[in-house]
Ligand SMILES: *[C@@H]1O[C@H](CO)[C@@H](O)[C@H](O)[C@H]1NC(C)=O
Ligand SMILES: *[C@@H]1O[C@H](CO)[C@@H](O)[C@H](O)[C@H]1NC(C)=O
């Protein structure tokens with residue numbers, strides 16, 4: 001019966017799935033032969049019987065010096081985290097909350113959510129979830145209080161063999177914080193794939209904060225049957241929105257080591273009368289460039305894109321029309337997007353043209369999901385597009401100090417990470433020609 005239901009759910013999901021076109025042997029003249037998609041790995045926990053041990057552990061930043069710890073169990077356990085700075089010695093303890101959700105016939109496990117801190121910067125903490133003696137010990141490192149800081153960035157991750165390859169490269173990068181511009185699990189209505197994604201990312205996401213925003217694959221709304229959008233995403237990937245004055249988990253901001261990061265929501269209202277628009281306006285006004293000389297923005301559907309995939313979409317064009325001016329006026333340094341399964345870097349742009357005081361737009365939707373690559377480009381290449389390539393990979397943004405940052409794109413050359421595009425950039429706050 002259970003198996004049958006799962007099959008029905010899968011069939012249903014397939015009906016609603018949107019497949020992007022992965023064309024191989026594209027138009028760009030690169031010697032590297034791009035690989036075909038890989039299947040989803042579909043991980044299951046090692047022990048199939050209901051268990052109280054924590055699974056799918058992931059952490060995220062909360063405010064200046066706190067961390068949210070999230071994990072799932074099959075059976076009810078206390079929402080308690082014990083932690084400290086030496087292995088096995090837990091001088092501190094914090095309590096949080098437990099929730100769960102229904103989706104069609106699927107009933108989630110117990111989703112635990114505990115905020116711990118205050119924590120010291122640049123420090124390794126050891127922690128255990130679920131109260132005394134339960135489960136294994138995990139550890140994480142808090143980000144530094146000051147520059148330098150390194151972000152790993154990858155969108156449209158999914159859970160294929162290529163995702164695993166990308167994660168392996170990110171794990172070796174010695175990053176401080178991961179930024180994900182939408183499309184996490186590619187569960188596409190099949191909720192057990194959210195659990196599988198949680199298992200796949202746990203080794204990384206339990207060790208460094210993962211800060212995410214939503215993509216189209218997170219919506220999971222089904223007409224009549226399941227009208228509420230973002231059910232699994234909001235339940236499983238709670239981000240620190242209240243701390244930045246946002247009323248929604250779908251958009252928020254945070255400061256880390258001199259960088260103000262703004263996570264926007266491409267799949268919720270963004271027009272001038274929307275809550276998101278008003279929130280963004282207020283958030284940009286609050287930024288103190290003395291304290292955070294850099295501003296980084298993440299969206300899902302790219303505002304600049306010379307790939308043939310995802311052209312003319314409302315979430316890209318209307319959101320750009322509504323919000324680009326505000327970001328330009330605030331002298332945002334970078335806008336990272338996903339959605340297009342490829343890598344593309346633009347020069348500084350505003351309103352469709354090169355502009356020295358505009359943000360650098362980068363599409364980094366190449367995390368490795370099962371849909372494969374978007375390898376067809378508009379020819380000729382627009383002058384504002386400086387580098388484009390349909391390969392899987394990830395990006396690293398190392399913000400060295402208040403004025404200098406290095407961006408590097410690492411391509412998955414089969415299973416090896418190869419630095420394939422790299423550039424130094426200076427902050428707009430340090431550019432006197434861009435003073436307001
Ligand atoms: C993921 O990659 C690691 C490192 O190469 C490998 O050991 C592991 O077996 C892979 N996992 C899966 C599920 O394929
Ligand atoms: C910032 O970093 C760049 C690149 O390493 C360096 O050239 C510059 O001198 C640094 N600025 C300061 C104020 O340290």
Ligand SMILES: [Fe+2]
Nearest residue numbers: 183215216339
């Ligand atoms: Fe997408």
